[in-house]
Amino acid sequence: MDKYNLNFKLDEVPKYIQISKHIKKLIDSDFIEDGEKLPSIRKLSDLLGVNNDTIINAYKRLQVEGYAVQKVGSGTYAKRKEISRNFKKDYSDTLKKLSPSILNQYVDFTGETASSEFFPVSTFKMVINEVLDRDGAEALTYQELLGYEGLRNNINKYFWNNKLSTEDVLIVSGAQQGIDIVSKALLNVNDNIIVEKPTYSGALSVFKGRRTNIYEVPMLQDGIDLNQFEKILKKNKIKCFYLMSYFQNPTGMTYSLSKKKEILDMAEYYDFYIIEDDYLSELIYDENIEYKSFKAMDDSDRVIYIKSFSKIFLPGIRIGYLIAPVKFRESIQNSKVNSDISTSSLMQRALSLYIEKGFWREHITSLKDIYANRYKYMEDKIMQILCDKVCFNSPGGGLNFYLQIDSSSKVNSIDLFYKCKESGVLLTPGVLFHKYPKEGEEYFRLGFSQVSNEKIEKGLNIINNMLKSE
Structure with a gap:
């Protein structure tokens, strides 16, 4: 029961919301397993020093958000949300709905192909x-x-x-x-x-x-x-x-x-x-x-x-x-x-x-020079701006970096995606690359093919702020 202990924040957020958020984090971080029975309303209310209605409302909120299911006569059970299907669709829809003019307003780290600006x-x-x-x-x-x-x-x-x-x-x-x-x-x-x-x-x-x-x-x-x-x-x-x-x-x-x-x-x-x-x-x-x-x-x-x-x-x-x-x-x-x-x-x-x-060979040579410089710039900026927030291996080529969020951070890559999107930055969470998506929650990919050096620095600073805010 110790994992359910919670120090309530002295702010305007109702206690039942604080409790539901705490239990959600326990479920997401595997401290509460999928299908595990949650404490009874009376036991949890006694532990946290709140009335029964507070726990009832917290459990109802978990059910609405897909983190719990109630079985009549048995109790309330944890339910891990299926992040892959819902998020994959949301991620795809987000990119599809952004017209080129709107996309230009973002720092777009989702690119996987060479930029059209270099096409001959x-x-x-x-x-x-x-x-x-x-x-x-x-x-x-x-x-x-x-x-x-x-x-x-x-x-x-x-x-x-x-x-x-x-x-x-x-x-x-x-x-x-x-x-x-x-x-x-x-x-x-x-x-x-x-x-x-x-x-x-x-x-x-x-x-x-x-x-x-x-x-x-x-x-x-x-x-x-x-x-x-x-x-x-x-x-x-x-x-x-x-x-x-x-x-x-x-x-x-x-x-x-x-x-x-x-x-x-x-x-x-x-x-x-x-x-x-x-x-x-x-x-x-x-x-x-x-x-x-x-x-x-x-x-x-x-x-x-x-x-x-x-x-x-x-x-x-x-x-x-x-x-x-x-x-x-x-x-x-x-x-x-x-x-x-x-x-x-x-x-x-x-x-x-x-x-x-011979135009193909000329084009590749030119493209390689352009992206080698951009690669080096982004590598340096990641080490400079995100040095204490992520770890990564330098690939030595290609068009992207794959970053692992430091274990001390409480944010996962899906949370980071939504926070960054609101601030004008697009990135690709690691959950999209795994058979079991949860295994990719601590990773995200940053592509540099579609971004200028100026936007690289701007985008990395925003990502740093989002990680820092946690």
Whole structure:
């Protein structure tokens, strides 16, 4: 009963509200377990020195707010609120309802893609015009099912040094579609899949939609915890392991080459396949990080490689590609056809020519310089402004930082989201990246792709004030 003790504040807040808030915190922090019976009205009123009506009103308030349920003839029981479904919808609705003009009034740390202000409009316009002059109306018609052959050839030539064949490459409408069509082709109800913990929320949604059994393995600084990974492999027949090899979303962590080799060996030994989401690997700022994908190291045809051009180029141009093991090539191609038949022919041709003329390499070089400076600025400001409020690991690349709220703070990332939103700052709580959302309550992600240095400092100061106020 000691945990229910409460020193009432001498202010205008009624005692029943103070009691309900105290019990809510106990439930949220696991001091009161989900389904645990709360003290009887008489016992709690005696403990706190209040009348029975005060406890009755406190319990009624908990029921209204979804933190308690009353069972006739039995008593009142704690009920942990389902934060994932309600908050995920609220978070999504918040971003959807903000028009570009209104969004500009916020410090927007939710961005996951390169800013459109750096998109080479004039160059890309010139390339599109050249494609139309060259190909005429044919540029607007559907292409072969695998995608425009010229683009597939250039992907092989400029990104894979002609180590693939054109038939190895399947054009898709971004990484999200790639994950979706692979899941439809490979995964059935009750198949077992392993994901990183935390992981990309879009991938979690796809795997849940396939009604798979999802196992999570914690992320370390150089990739997943291999000890926990192998324990799961020994006890379960795993079909696939979904991972993000560079600057993982949300943690920003990157797999070491040695860990990649160990995981590839395990894939062969335990007979599972790796779905590699090659996320933002173009944006490496730390010279100690070497680029070498799982797919490039794959000697046993165990890796399904997915790459999006949208994140780094422009989200509106929904183009990516997928490389599948021979064993699954036909089923994945059929899954793509059943999804949308063909990705935009004009955009495929324009991107192909853009790559061929060397503009892609120039754009990435320019973008990398811009974001390396912004990354360093934000890293310095986080250490300067939030040094005693959070801890984090510097990812060495990518477009975001993943912060852990100090254990001394009484605020969780959902509370922080709402407080910051009211003050003109948008951030992404860690609950969105976990199978069991409560595990992400002490984390939040800050992306710097859409914010200037001035806004970075302003936003971090507001976050600091929100954490300080607690």
